[in-house]
Amino acid sequence: MSSESGRIYRDLQRAAGPIIVVERVTDVAFGELVEVLCGDGTIRRGTVLDVSTERAVIQVFEGAEGLSLRNTAVKFLGKALELAVSPALLGRVLSGAGRPLDGMPLPFEGETRSIYGSAINPVDRDYPMDVIETGMSVIDTMNTLVRGQKLPIFSGNGLPHNELAAQIARQARIRGTDENFAVVFAAMGVKHDDATYFREELERTGALANATMFLNLASDPPEERLVTPRCALTLAEELAFKHDYHVLVILTDMTNYCEALREMTSARGEVPSRKGYPGYLYSDLAEIYERCGRIKTSKGSITQLPILTMPNDDITHPIPDLTGYITEGQIVLDRELHQKGVYPPINPLPSLSRIMKDAIGGERTREDHPNVTNQLYSSYASVGNIRSLAAIVGAEELTDSDQRHLRFGDAFEAKFVGQGRDERRTIEQSLTRAWEMLGLLPHDALHRVTPEQIEQYYEASSGVDEEE
């Protein structure tokens, strides 16, 4: 009764939010891709979330808005959502679900792959070791980015995360090499302006020909956001692991992604965990963030730079929190620094690069690098306490060492963290600048660097700043 041909069903029982339920189906697979044939002749796509002998629960990527139970048919396609991926997609602009937006047909070539991917066998992973020089002191020195790392930017509304990501994409270079480089950009629910900004930035630097953009804008259906990063990473995996590209994947804004997921799960009536997000948000995000790294059997790599805005600037909110638990560090933007006019407003204290420890020092960057990093962290951490004390007793009442720490703190923020939007500093220049900052401190406050390093770098730089 209900089925027209073997694979088309009309028995829609329920439509709510992004979810529709079809009754009396047979031979339907979990995760199967469907086409929803709407009464007005348009076609939406969706995927099977739950299937039993009686019914299939389907999530519609474009949402169930406007669907009538009577006039809609569902066609089961017998496969999961797939994308044909190849280097021919470079230079293209696609929708958040991988359909062309630039008026050109999709290339014929390409491997058809499920967008859900599979886990990389840890046995075949290769530990990331090659430093990416971004030209920004606070990143290169204190939160070094490594090729194959997943390093998110934790931001807030109105903070310059887009500029920062674009600057990294523009300036990133591997010390001493020049290899196939590609950018895969996935926008989820971002403003039109933000997408245009990135496109223009890539154009300006001539990187557009080697970039693919997957765009789901704020006005596009939220359900589609759930597949956008997966489409982008399916392409990235093909480029990196089959064609030896070094791929930088920018995912923005993961907060919109998570909100779309929350919307979908609450429409299904699932038991929520913190703040209404599903209990499996961690696993879901891990499926995205873990599609990254290097493998032994290919020269390419995937480096991920996800961007997320922290609701209310709260780093303990489930989205930044679970992200931080999965990614290999985080770069945290700080509203106070931004208000002080510091660009990039990166607060090093909550920021972290977990992979840098094996990638810096000695031959790789410079012998003093690890110790300088630790010293900067430790000294800048004490600045906070001293500032609070100064606010109570007055700066004049402080010890000489404390006063020098205050001066260090100000200079560190303005001259070390702060730099021009087009300024590119080499790692050596950043380290030299770091020593200029440390030169403001008494040498017996520097326990994280060795006496030899003090002799070699501190003596040379102390006092320099005073004259500027």
Next chain:
Amino acid sequence: MESQSVLLRVNGPVVFASNMGMAGLGEQVDVGDEKLTGEIIALENDVATIQVYEDTIGLKPGEPVSACGEPLSVWLGPGILRSIYDGIQRPLQKLYEYSGTFLERGLSTPGIDLEKRWPFTPVKQAGSAIVDLSVLGEVPETELITHRVMVPRGITGSLTWIAEAGEYTVTDVIAKVATADGEREISMLHKWPIRKPRPIAKRLAPRIPVITGQRVIDFLFPAARGGACAIPGGFGTGKTVTQHQLAKWSDVDMIVYIGCGERGNEMTQVLEEFPVLKDPRSGKPIMERTALIANTSNMPVTAREASIYTGITMAEYYRDMGYHVAIMADSTSRWAEALREISGRLEQMPAEEGYPAYLASRIGEVYERAGRSEIVDSDGSKREGSVTIIGAVSPPGGDFSEPVVTHTKRFVRTFWGLDRDLASARHFPSIHWNTSYSEYDVSAWYAEHVDLPWAELRERAKALLKEDEQLQNIVKLIGADALPDKQRITIESARLVKEAFLQQAAFSEVDSYCPLEKQLAMIDIILTFHSLALQASADGQPVHKIVSSPLVEEIHRMKEAIPAAEMERFVDLKRRIEAELKG
């Protein structure tokens, strides 16, 4: 009338199957045409609820399901060490050979290589009496561990035949035992259900510390062999690095490292580092004593749930051989979340934070599998083994009042609380002296094994830290300069305890592992400085002179500057401190 079981419903990793009335709870099942591995987690009438250990995309209602007749089990026998498995003991190296970079599903491979031949040497003779776990022979499994081939549990009687020394596969019969129910053939391989603890014959009190070479642990908050420990901390506070440090340096015989729902690269790091890193005691690569379980965050959540039990069962097996085993589980929160996810799919009534009401009892069951035990063989010889469980906990927002931390606290007796502020200032390990504790009484062992009075030094150091904590509240308001001399000395000395002693960089060549002797020499120097400085200041020496002495600088640098091989330099340093402050 037998009718075929088929899938009725697929809801992510949880599926439902018909006609399962004959199957048992906990039984392993093959699901679907691809025979994905699953386990029955609930039975109602004839319908079984099954958690599937692999991705279920593409499964359809109507596909066949068949019960395997036994509970989900691990394979036990030589070859576990140096292996890397997924959560249900599939060897990842083998899977890589079959499917390449990306893991494919439906591959089933035994956890133990069935073809490999091992040199077996009998240690019992025909005619010997046999009891539970009697050792029949030995196999050199790795350079560090001799595998003791034991009679499986539940077999007693007398040995009628034993194989001669020679090479055998794990399935070859190597002994025959006459039991009350007839003769039993025994090979080097057997299976054990992962959720069933292997019994402890005789439980011994956890009174021997695990020496880890980490000062904040060995000196302030020691772990005990057979004990249960937790490392809670927000992201980036140092759980994984601490677990890696413990896996590398602990003075146990064997490590089972479980990457439970964490990063792929962290497992890769272990795989790259452990085969080259040398154990400080034997000089052999530490991989020779390590078994790895990697069920990373993007691998199936159900297998993540199983991974903890798989690891513990392996550990118990080596404990029964008479080895001291430590398990690192990173992170138990991901395991708890897997429970939550499955419970959600079953539409069970949630308790706190969406976790099922049985969360606490499950946590308890896991930690209760820790223990130190004594086993008596049929010839009267005794052997001792232990399982120490060290679980990382990843509380949302770093908040220790959430359910997994609070329930874990009920079952562990060593608690290493990691602190966000210490981590931000790069004070590592960020184990905070105020929130951490250890309730294991290991003082008798220390009194017997080290020269300096550990218990007394520890009390003095703790008192100093306590006093400092109170003073710091005042310092925040008025600055250290405004304090009386005596208190300034206390603050300076406490700073030495925190920075020169407790801080220990995992990546330092010299300081990554600090032998006990050096630990105690270091703290002795700092406490000596403290008491002599107080005395000197009371005698009129100016404080600023005392605290800015080059000797203070030397104390700050002693952990890096004085290697453990040059202990006499600590004696010299102490002598010079005494000379300066008494002079």
